Amino acid sequence: MPDIRNDQQERAWNGYEGRHWAAHRHRYDAVNAGFNDLLLAAVRPGDRVLDVGCGTGQLTRLAAGRSGTGSALGVDLSAPMLATARAATAAEAVSNVDFLRADAQVHPFAPGAYDVVLSRFGVMFFAEPVAAFGNLTRALRPGGRLAFVCLDDWRRGDLGAALAPLATLPEPPDDATPTADDAPAGGPLSLADPAVTREVLTDAGLVDVDCARHEVAGTWGRDAADAGAFLAGWGPVRHRLAPLGPAVGERVRGALVAAMRPYAGPDGVRLRTAAWLVTARRPG
Template sequence: MTIVNEHQEQAWNGYEGRHWAAHQARYDAINSGFNEVLLDAVGPGDGVLDLGCGNGQLTRLAARRSGAGHAVGVDLSAPMLDRARASAADEGVDNVDFVRADAQVHPFPPAAFDVALSRFGVMFFADPVAAFANVRRALRPGGRLAFVCLDDVRRGDLGAVLAPLAAHLPPAGTDGGAPGEPLSFADPDVVRGVLADAGFVDVACDPRQEAGTWGRDAADAGDFLAGWGPIQHRLGPLEPSVAERVRAALVDAMRPYEGPEGVRLRNAAWLVTARRPG
């Protein structure tokens, strides 16, 4: 296995990957509102490639949608792929495989897939043009690409919730805009340029907002958010008393979003679609 994205390989096989694997149901509850807009790209009999598949919920749903087709989920994270395989076995989804690989350089069979999907997994490529060119080669001529990527967090509810961290974080909406970072595709012009350079055509970027459930109540949601990798990384160096005040402020910031279904936050994203020429 060849890996060029060593920074992400370390993160997703370290604390970040273990946290996502341990909280599989929680992360699916946060992000699953975007499943249907992605699954619209999948038809009966399709071969599906899921990029940055994580715990594999979207991959398994795509496998079911494709019926007689097949789905392959690719990720760097061994802990999450273990969860993905176990979930597929528990659910009886047998037309799916999970592969630990770096999608930027992995030797996918050429023209083997009808559609490539991703739910918040493509923002982390170290060289996005090279990665998407590799994905394009894996698609048949005319094959489809559909993914969701993070928009500026200030357009959803998370920006307001993160306000208590303002003294310890870069301004909301500007952190992570470099290649390989969470907000690297927040600018649709960047997305269009990357995909065009990678050989895709008919690129469209549509803004989407979907609500996700972060916890049972404010205390549960705030505690979970404090353990989320990007937040945990910044809380770690703080004095314990300061970190505890920030955690308490996160709980308070969650209170306006409490409801009968738990704490629900609107997630802002771009739905990006494109196709391989041919």
Template sequence: MSTVVNRHQSEAWNGYEGRHWADHHDRYDAVNVGFNEPLLAAVRPGDRVLDVGCGNGQLTRLAAGRAAGGHAVGVDLSAPMLDRARSCAAAEGVPNVEFVRGDAQVHPFPADTFDVALSRFGVMFFADPVAAFDNVRRALRPGGRLAFVCLDDVRRGDLGRVLAAALAHLPVPPTVGTAVAEPLSLADPAVVHRVLGEAGFAGVDCAPVEAPQVWGRDAGDAAGFLADWGPIRHQLDRADPDAGPRVRAAMAQALRRHERPDGVRLRGTAWLVTAHRRTT
């Protein structure tokens, strides 16, 4: 593995957070699969694709299929998730894909190589976002394309109301600002435009996108899964022992209105960000 500067995130994604995502990759993919197609629309046959913060690698593998005759590389800090990505690629028989462990902020990508860089909720955690996107820009060929989805204000989607139901039972509400290395660090389009502009990208556009997200079989199952999700688990670890059942009950109650025959479906919202590397 190359140099890591984002040590806090490396510890998290190689600890509980990364193991939970790897162990429950199918459930997290069910949450985020609806955001794949807007990203894959940027991929063309023969493309060399870079997937930044690829996690368990579903988007990388799909991009490899879309880039028939090309190649896809997924990069992530998390060893558990990369192990899962490689095993899924082998099981699915995807030959033109590679997974690399590295910190995308400083990883020595070959310069002027990739046609398109993608990310599905993997670019919000950089210690220095401008430096990270500048590193990604250098990996793209002149005119190369960038497309990623990032979280917006969680209050726009259904998940915000579910999380709000849990807040009264948690010691400290999860951070919802736009500071560096937070999940909502790119939730403000003005921040996105500034960061990408300083990193050397042009044609920056932020478009709102929505997708259904399946969180569980029923309200109880979804509430249990959410309670084990990293941001909630972090708060529960700091709470009194009785907080867990209260949080689960509160979220289950909020989730019941979203139960459908095929599971608990929430309306997820995000920003679809597109840009390109300047040619000069």
């Protein structure tokens, strides 16, 4: 069994949240794929790539293709998402990819085994970020590179407007099933402040830390009804709706559909996500 220290995230990503991402991998990739090229710019031919919080593995497979004679290892806590990642990799006949269920903040990676560490929205959930990034730093060869994207404060962007109908809802009860957003330390906005990110990465032993803000559009659905239904099934939203009665839940779902209408166009419902592209390297 893998050594898992990030217990609450492990429960969330092996429960409903992980199952939902696994079942809807194409939809989540459509939301986030606009960030792929920003990350893949860090990969060179022959690189050994480590993809942290790889989920269903789209970025892992793309990195493997870019590395050519190199390889890519995707690491995640979620068994459902990794099962989907392995199936997709087999279907696409990508041979230089492997996946590992592990807690990246404590897993004993071979020292200096990787040329580059990537992550697409997977490193915000570390319970102990300095220790976690220190572990990843040791996994990099001297001079090895780190590149990840993490959320800026989504409440100021399109997604914040789309989620406005949730603002008046009561908080879920303490005994509700946890989601990835509920961890006492680590969460989707844990690295939203670049000053915090620079401090964490510097304390973890990395240098040349740079944070560049990007806004990228992603597709949430074919039309407002489709996008609103998908958003209502997203773990954090479902978590808020679950304790409510059917009438309130239906009203909020209708409001989510209405909130998506301004973003609908011929290419579907497109919302811009604001994120930080963070790059750094191990000294040497």
